Structures are given as structure tokens and as C-alpha cells.
Amino acid sequence: MAARFHNPVDVRFGLGVSASLAELVGDRSCVVLTFAEAGYLGLLNTTVESLGGCLLGVLDQVPANPDVQDLETIWQAFIHLDQPPQVVVALGGGSVIDTAKAICTASSAQSFHQMMNHLTQGLAVEERLTCELVAVPTTAGTGSEVTPWATIWDKAAQKKYSLQGPALWPVRALVDPRLSQGCPASVTLSSGLDSLSHALEALWNRHHNPVSDAMAVEAAKTILRVLPVLMTDLGNLGLRTEMARAALLAGLAFSNTKTALAHAISYDLTLRLGLSHGLACSFCLPAVLERALGLEASRDNCLAAIFGDPLEQAATRLRAFLNQLGVETSFVAYGYDSAAEAALLDQAIMSPRGQNFLGPLGSLARSGR
Ligand SMILES: [Fe+2]
Missing domain, CATH: 3.40.50.1970 (Rossmann fold)
Structure with missing residues (x-):
């Protein structure tokens, strides 16, 4: 096609x-x-x-x-x-x-x-x-x-x-x-996680294409490698350059796919808790990733290129990456009990961004942490 x-x-x-x-x-x-x-x-x-x-x-x-x-x-x-x-x-x-x-x-x-x-x-x-x-x-x-x-x-x-x-x-x-060299730590982290979210959301997306895939995979790999190091060395211009390039590639990727379920989930957290956009749209990435695995072979290939084998460990690796950066990845940490989490997911999947998620609507019934 x-x-x-x-x-x-x-x-x-x-x-x-x-x-x-x-x-x-x-x-x-x-x-x-x-x-x-x-x-x-x-x-x-x-x-x-x-x-x-x-x-x-x-x-x-x-x-x-x-x-x-x-x-x-x-x-x-x-x-x-x-x-x-x-x-x-x-x-x-x-x-x-x-x-x-x-x-x-x-x-x-x-x-x-x-x-x-x-x-x-x-x-x-x-x-x-x-x-x-x-x-x-x-x-x-x-x-x-x-x-x-x-x-x-x-x-x-x-x-x-x-x-x-x-x-x-x-x-x-x-x-x-x-221009990003003087960016404070909190903004550096939130921005970097936003761009990681853009890259992954371009992959588990109904509008994915081979060009956006290539950009998104490269962006996500770079961010996973560079962001933790940059957070300990904020003035490092070489690392800043790598992150700027990755964020640009992620932006180009989702300029053609739009965002998906993680962004749809994020809006309630920003409105209700005032959580920064980058944290709000990244804390749930492991849970969304769990629901994206196995849906389409080409998606699994892209995710394997980012997270390596075995792919079943991808969500665990992503969760560890976020936890290492101080990001809580459970819904309960943000005040959602299991009923509130289910209601939030139901609302998110029915929203325009949620509808871009590749998975069938019923996939949300699968448990995530
Ligand atoms: Fe975003």
C-alpha cells in the first residue's frame, strides 16, 4: 500500500x-x-x-x-x-x-x-x-x-x-x-519525556507510515539513551544537540500521525492536577505499550528495534527508565483507584486522540499496572 x-x-x-x-x-x-x-x-x-x-x-x-x-x-x-x-x-x-x-x-x-x-x-x-x-x-x-x-x-x-x-x-x-542549554532540569525532563511520548505514539498509531516509523524509532532510541545522562549534565551541548535532534524527529513523525492514547489520558491529569504535559503523557506509556504489543507485526518490529529482545520485557524496561528519572508509573500514584483508572481509560479511548490508538477498543480491558 x-x-x-x-x-x-x-x-x-x-x-x-x-x-x-x-x-x-x-x-x-x-x-x-x-x-x-x-x-x-x-x-x-x-x-x-x-x-x-x-x-x-x-x-x-x-x-x-x-x-x-x-x-x-x-x-x-x-x-x-x-x-x-x-x-x-x-x-x-x-x-x-x-x-x-x-x-x-x-x-x-x-x-x-x-x-x-x-x-x-x-x-x-x-x-x-x-x-x-x-x-x-x-x-x-x-x-x-x-x-x-x-x-x-x-x-x-x-x-x-x-x-x-x-x-x-x-x-x-x-x-x-x-537555545536549550540553559533549560532548567524540570523543563528538560518534562520536554524530553513529551518527545519520547510523541515518538511512541506515532508507532502505535492507526496513521503510521514507513517514514514516520523511521523517525520515531530513531527518536525513541536516542531519548532512552541520552535523557538520563543529560539530566546529570545539563550544560552538555553535545547531549543537548542529540536531544534537540530526537525531539525534532519525533515532532516530524507525529506531524503525520497525531498523538494517541497516552496523550488522551494525559489531559485529565493536566487539568485536574496541573501536572506538566510531559509527565502527564509519559507516566502511562508502559501501560499503553503493554496494550500495543502483539497487535501488528510491523509495530512489534519497531518496538523491538527500540527496546530489544525479548519484546515481552519492553514495558518493564520502559517502566524502569521512567522510575529512574523519578516518574511514578502507576495510576494510583496520581490518585486514581482501579474504578477511576477504568473510567479514565474509557473516556480516553473514545476521544479523538484515543481513537488514533492502533488497538481495538476492547484491548483496554487487558490489565495494566
Ligand atoms: Fe505532547
């Missing part, structure tokens, strides 16, 4: 590649969207200086896990710039890049209202961006720089929204591992 892989993002990868930002922006007007700590981490000065007179402003109010209220606040600042920017530079992790995607589709009150409708109703955003989006990730994990969707939360309503559609592909991604 013919396979198709499509990703339109112009990706530049390597140490120092972010220095080409000013050249890519040229003489076009631009705004930098970022997070409050970017200045403190030393990520902003060089960027601001390089953009010179083209820079209309820096909007640095993007919080972690932005919600619809945050989106409106940032959008208000965006439309009150001296003029509409031609380029939006998203400098940050997934929260910043996702917010930038939403903002870029809304240049007027009417279009903001339309975007919010698309967000809350899950409709695809077809219109092209009103300005060019250049994603410059400062963490190794999100993959948002190469995907056409964005997550925005509604904390008051306890809901997670997903904005998606062809208008949300960034035009360019500058993946410079040096």
Missing part, C-alpha cells in the same frame, strides 16, 4: 542556526512572542539586537499551558502594536509556539472571534496565516515547530481545546540546540 508523508515546514537545524533569524526576516516588520523568563535565561538580547528596526515589539506574557483568557490578553497586545507585523517569531517552548499559531490566524476582532469558534468547536482553520510564523524552539520536546495544531486550555471550564488545520503550519523552524 502506498504511504504518504507531508510536512511543509522549512526546517533549519544545528548549533548557531538561530543566528540566521535576522537574515530570514529581512526588512519585514516583526514581533517576538515569548515567555517571561526568556530575558532572564539570556535568550532575548541577541534576538532583539539582531532584528534591529524591524522589531515592533516583544510580547513576553505567554504562560505555561496558556488558556483562552491568556490568549485574549496576548491578542489584545498584538493588535495594539504600531502596525500589523509581517512576521511573528515564536521564541519558546510549545506553549509559546501554540499561542503564536492561534494569534497568527486572528488579525481583527472578527477573525479572533472566528478563531475562538474554530478552537472550541474543533473545526479546521483553512485560511492562510495573516503573517509568517517562524518557530524558534527553546526546549527539546514539543515538536510544535513542525506540526499544524495548537493546544489551548480552558481552565475555568476544565477543558482542553485543539486548534488545527493547514493554516497552522509554521513557515519556518529554526532548531538551535544551543
Whole structure:
């Protein structure tokens, strides 16, 4: 059967590649969207200086896990710039890049209202961006720089929204591992586990294809090998480069498959417990892996390439990897007794992301730890 892989993002990868930002922006007007700590981490000065007179402003109010209220606040600042920017530079992790995607589709009150409708109703955003989006990730994990969707939360309503559609592909991604070098331990861990989750979720996925498989296997192998070492040597640029490459590959893989059951499970933990996305979508990976084994020979082959033989030990190995990094892998550790765990799994498997999971619905009846 013919396979198709499509990703339109112009990706530049390597140490120092972010220095080409000013050249890519040229003489076009631009705004930098970022997070409050970017200045403190030393990520902003060089960027601001390089953009010179083209820079209309820096909007640095993007919080972690932005919600619809945050989106409106940032959008208000965006439309009150001296003029509409031609380029939006998203400098940050997934929260910043996702917010930038939403903002870029809304240049007027009417279009903001339309975007919010698309967000809350899950409709695809077809219109092209009103300005060019250049994603410059400062963490190794999100993959948002190469995907056409964005997550925005509604904390008051306890809901997670997903904005998606062809208008949300960034035009360019500058993946410079040096930008993640000052990333604190907690963010390094959470981001790395998020990218591991992206890689594995691209494999046990109904939309898998040979191209995404190759990227996902390489990404997962790298993360399993590198992340524990990096956590003891956060300033190591070589390890940062390996993780940035793995996160990019995982992002490219799931840009064509979307995520699956582990992500579907995660949203309740983020909304209910405020758990970081990376921890929420990785603690259950061993349990999901147990349910993925034996479903399809080609999936087992990919998982064997990552976890080795015997494949029956794969979930145990993954559980040990996560425990070694301080991640609890049982549902009860997060306050779910067996009835609550079953209810969460039922809800997750019926959600759009859960439906991407390769296993039959009944597979969830198999016990996991
Ligand atoms: Fe994720």
C-alpha cells in the first residue's frame, strides 16, 4: 500500500542556526512572542539586537499551558502594536509556539472571534496565516515547530481545546540546540519525556507510515539513551544537540500521525492536577505499550528495534527508565483507584486522540499496572 508523508515546514537545524533569524526576516516588520523568563535565561538580547528596526515589539506574557483568557490578553497586545507585523517569531517552548499559531490566524476582532469558534468547536482553520510564523524552539520536546495544531486550555471550564488545520503550519523552524542549554532540569525532563511520548505514539498509531516509523524509532532510541545522562549534565551541548535532534524527529513523525492514547489520558491529569504535559503523557506509556504489543507485526518490529529482545520485557524496561528519572508509573500514584483508572481509560479511548490508538477498543480491558 502506498504511504504518504507531508510536512511543509522549512526546517533549519544545528548549533548557531538561530543566528540566521535576522537574515530570514529581512526588512519585514516583526514581533517576538515569548515567555517571561526568556530575558532572564539570556535568550532575548541577541534576538532583539539582531532584528534591529524591524522589531515592533516583544510580547513576553505567554504562560505555561496558556488558556483562552491568556490568549485574549496576548491578542489584545498584538493588535495594539504600531502596525500589523509581517512576521511573528515564536521564541519558546510549545506553549509559546501554540499561542503564536492561534494569534497568527486572528488579525481583527472578527477573525479572533472566528478563531475562538474554530478552537472550541474543533473545526479546521483553512485560511492562510495573516503573517509568517517562524518557530524558534527553546526546549527539546514539543515538536510544535513542525506540526499544524495548537493546544489551548480552558481552565475555568476544565477543558482542553485543539486548534488545527493547514493554516497552522509554521513557515519556518529554526532548531538551535544551543537555545536549550540553559533549560532548567524540570523543563528538560518534562520536554524530553513529551518527545519520547510523541515518538511512541506515532508507532502505535492507526496513521503510521514507513517514514514516520523511521523517525520515531530513531527518536525513541536516542531519548532512552541520552535523557538520563543529560539530566546529570545539563550544560552538555553535545547531549543537548542529540536531544534537540530526537525531539525534532519525533515532532516530524507525529506531524503525520497525531498523538494517541497516552496523550488522551494525559489531559485529565493536566487539568485536574496541573501536572506538566510531559509527565502527564509519559507516566502511562508502559501501560499503553503493554496494550500495543502483539497487535501488528510491523509495530512489534519497531518496538523491538527500540527496546530489544525479548519484546515481552519492553514495558518493564520502559517502566524502569521512567522510575529512574523519578516518574511514578502507576495510576494510583496520581490518585486514581482501579474504578477511576477504568473510567479514565474509557473516556480516553473514545476521544479523538484515543481513537488514533492502533488497538481495538476492547484491548483496554487487558490489565495494566
Ligand atoms: Fe505532547
